[in-house]
Amino acid sequence: MLLHHARSLLFLPASNARAIEKARGLPCDMVMLDLEDAVPDDRKQEARDQAIDALRQGFGERLTAVRINVAGTLWHGAEMVAVKGSAADYVILPKVETVRQVADVFSVCQRPVIAMIESPAGVLGASAIGAAEGTAALFMGTNDLRKDLHIPAGAGRDGLSLALQQVVLAVRAARIAVFDGVYNRLDDDAGFEAECAHGHMLGFDGKTLIHPAQIAIANRLFGPxxxxxxxxxxxxxxxxxxxxxxxxxxxxxxxxxxxxxxxxRAEAQAG
Incomplete structure (x- = not known):
């Protein structure tokens, strides 16, 4: 599957072996093994080793990616080297604000980079980041962006609209893929469906997910x-x-x- 055909992109803690094994039977379009926020500091190395082993075993026809920690953390360098030698299709870099961040990771990992846009500086730099060599897609990191924009907890997406549209605009100019941020309320199918519909109307290719229960709705709303x-x-x-x-x-x-x-797109997703 081509990246811009992906509808459902599921984050999994790379430290959770049971969740990784379960993912091999899930109908998501991409499996993303997370070494960053979902993994406590004392399990980072274990998660890295587990992610590389899981990728070696494979996830069928699903696209695969590893989200690494940012430069300046204790684990960044070793994770880049591990991804370079892995079977991952993509590397996901959080908190991207400059082209240099993408270039550094791309040069080491030798994998297309999915850059997460999670701050006002990232949004304002999205055009350059999207057009940079090695950038395959942009992800919206809406949780951190809300915080930086001082949007009250529980508020809707109105305060994010300009940022979301600006990133989609940047990506379409660069002719790469773009994916909407995660939805945190796991017991709110109606709210999740509404957010998927909103993201689809804005032009996002698909939705990043944090739970398998969200896959079916994302596939339906972002599928033709x-x-x-x-x-x-x-x-x-x-x-x-x-x-x-x-x-x-x-x-x-x-x-x-x-x-x-x-x-x-319909034929690719049906396959």
Whole structure:
């Protein structure tokens, strides 16, 4: 699967062997083994070793990534070296604010970098970060961003809207993938579904997740709607070139390209 086709990207603590084994049977599009926030300091080395072993065993057709700790921490260097020798598809770097951070990790890990945008400085630098050599995608780190923006706990997403849209805009200019932040309330399916719908409307490719129970909703909300796919197939079949009428609306080459992209995404996710 191509990264920009991913709908559900599941974070797992690399220190939790049971969760890692369970992930091999989950319908998520990407498994992300976390060495950062989800792992206590006294288990960082154990988590790193466990992540590399898990990647060696593989996760089937799922994309894989490792989230490492930032530069300046005790574990950063060893984690980069471990990822370089691993079977990971991507390396996830938290708290990115500069192109230099991406360049340093890319040069050592030799893996495409997914940069997490978690601060006002990261949002303002998103255009340069997204366009940097080695950057494969941007993740929104909405929890830290809320804190830095002084958005009250329990507030909705209105205060984040400008930042979210600015990052999506930067990514589309760079022609890479972009994924919405995690949703923390595990017992609130309605709220999670609403946030997925909002992220989809803003243009995010998929959703980062913190629990397997969130996968089905993310796959449904970020996957192509069956009616839209059927419409796209009819449009492609009907198009003859140039501007023309199709089922009560005007279409041209741009709409045919969009329809083909939608069909390709649907077929990739169905596989």
């Amino acid at each position: 709607d069956a009616h839209a796919v059927a419409d796209a197939r009819r449009l492609v079949d009907a198009a003859t070139g140039g501007a023309e009428r199709f089922e009560g609306r005007m279409i041209e080459a741009m709409h045919v390209d969009e329809a083909r992209a939608l069909i390709a």
